Each structure stands twice: as structure tokens, then as C-alpha cells.
Amino acid sequence: MAKNRSKLIIFTVILLAFAVLSYIIGSRAPKEYPDFLSNSPAPMGTKAIFTYLEDELGSVDRWDHSPDLLDKSDESKLLVMVEPYFIPESEETTGYREFMEAGNTILLFKTVPGGMFDIKISGSEPAGADENTVTLRDPQGEERNAYLPAPVRIEPADKDEVLISDEAGPVAIQRPVGDGSLIVATAPDWMTNRAILEEDHLPLILTLINTVNPDTILFDEYIHGGGNASTFATLYPQWFLIFIVQGAILLILWLWHQGKRFGPIETAREEYVRFSDERIRALAAWYRRGKRYSDSLNIQADYVKLLMQEKWGIAYSREWTESTEGLARKWTSVSEKEITNFVKGLTDILQRDKMSKQEYLSWSKKIDRLRKEVEENEARTNILTRKI
Structure with a gap:
């Protein structure tokens, strides 16, 4: 020990x-951070632009809940979405649309925005494409240099306003949605810590933000799996x-x-099988399934008659109606009238070929009561004999 x-x-x-x-x-x-998180200081994080806007505007926060919970009031909010990890489902897209229709704006940075908010694109993202420096024109017509990771351009609709473009086509557009708007740009890398101060990325980002001049800016972390984070x-x-x-x-x-046991305690079969007759249980189940109530009740009554002969000396060959006097002498806990009614009712029910389940259960309890009386009476008699 x-x-x-x-x-x-x-x-x-x-x-x-x-x-x-x-x-x-x-x-x-x-610590390792996923890409494009607003609290990530890693090269591919966006903490730098978040901190900059927080210092300049003050009213900057993160949003990591379902879009259904966004405040739909007209307060000129700007929700920034940087390279979502997944395309929102229809219910979530409805929440974003209601947010914009109430007078707010969503600024979406996504390399290939096709498939979100009915945006159509031209070109495709080549596998392993390197960043390329291009010359862009902002809304004031000034030329800006920036990196674009893929030759993807946006196909503007009739009501769309082109904000940033080059010779290949629009890079950023603004689309009216109800009382608000949707701004889409194909350059999420501009927002990263490693690239925000390179070329003219910061002026281009501020140009897109100042297009709506928001009172409050929210960085959407729900699209990065923030809503699925473990609370624990x-x-x-x-x-x-x-x-x-x-x-x-x-x-x-x-x-x-310490020897503690887990799970249910399983008693060895040999410890309990001698105290129960499995054949009787199987036979009883067969009688129940076949609704052979009359046969079962006759067997119970016959067994009690055997006990009465053995314990009380009432002959087994006698009919129940002939055993009334003997029962009245031995069954002292029941009145003679009750015994007479019991014998008469039992005789009638045993002569019937069919009976209902309710009748069977009722008479089975009555016969079982008599059986217990016979056995207990014998036990009391043995105790008194020992004392004498």
C-alpha cells in the first residue's frame, strides 16, 4: 500500500x-493570429488601421455578433468588412441589407467580391498571384499608386458610382441601398499592417471612409468567426x-x-438466476402477448387452491363454491359476505373463455391477495408454534 x-x-x-x-x-x-483581424498585430492583421481610426475619430469598435442584431437606426454608421472568411447566408445577408437600408454603410474589402450583395466582377484570381503595383485614380481624379493582388475588376450597375479605378476597370464602387450605401473594394491587403503605409494605401482607405463621413465605425469580426468563439x-x-x-x-x-467503479453495477447472472424462474417470466410474457387472460387466471387460481390444501387443509378437489366455509374459518381478515361475493365472482370469471385486460388485472390482484393471506397466515402459525 x-x-x-x-x-x-x-x-x-x-x-x-x-x-x-x-x-x-x-x-x-x-501568438498566432488569423489574417485580417482588427486586434491582430501580425503583418496580415488590421490593428494598425483600427488603432489609427480610434485615435482620430474615437468612435470605433468591433462587431462580433450576428448581423440581425445590428442597430437599424439612422445614425450614419460604417461597418467595415475585411476579406470575410465565408459568404453570409441569406438570413445574414438580409440583416446586412436592413442595416444599409436604414441609412448606414457597409465598406467591403474583398479580393474577389463576386457572390456577395449581387456584386459582379470581371477577371479572375490566378493561383499564387503576386502583388502588382498599379496606378489608380481617386474620386478627385488624382493618381495614386497601390498594390493589387489579382486582376479582378468590378462591373458597375447603372446606379453605381465608381470611386477608384484604373485602365482595366473599377477597383472600388459605391452602390445606393435604401437610405444607405454599399462600398466595395477589391484590395483587402491595403488594410493590413504590413501594407497600410506603403504606396498610397492609407490615402485611398481614408478616401473610401470619408465618402460617407460616418459618426461611428464598426469592424465586423463576425465574418471572421468571432461569433463562434467559445465563451469558456x-x-x-x-x-x-x-x-x-x-x-x-x-x-x-x-x-x-481508490478502487471506485464507474458506470452501472452489473450483477453476475448466477447471483440472481436462482431466485427467479426465467421460464415463468417467458411464459407470462407469452400469455400477455396472446391475450390469453382466461388461461392465466385459471392457472393462478389453481395454484392458490394447491396452497390452500397445503396450508389450510381445504381440499384441492373441491370447487370454489364448496370452499366458502373453509375460507371463512381461515381468512379472518375478510368478512363472510366479502368471501361469498369473492367466491361467486371468481367462479363466474373462471368459466368465461374471454375477458378484458382490466377484468384480468382486477381479479389477478384479488387472487394474489388471497395467496399472500394463505402464506402469511402459515408464517404466523409457525411463529406461534415456536413460542409455545
């Missing part, structure tokens, strides 16, 4: 040391989660060491 305890203590110490080392090594490793992982730090997991493992090992 002492050896087992010492082994358990050593194992616990090793496990705790492993947990501490795992946490220290994991905390020193650089968000509320508790990593070291606490590791501690909980290691504690659970130690608890299981301790219970295992």
Missing part, C-alpha cells in the same frame, strides 16, 4: 511539472484552463487508485 502511494505521489509531481513547463513554453511562443475560452485564461484539465486527470487517477 505504501509503495502504491509513493508511486502515485511521484506520478502526480511529474504530471504537475509537465503542466507548468507546458504553460511556460506555450506562453513564450509567439474567452472568459478564462489559458493557465486556468490547463489547471482545470490537469486537475480533472488527477481526480480520475485518484478515484481509479
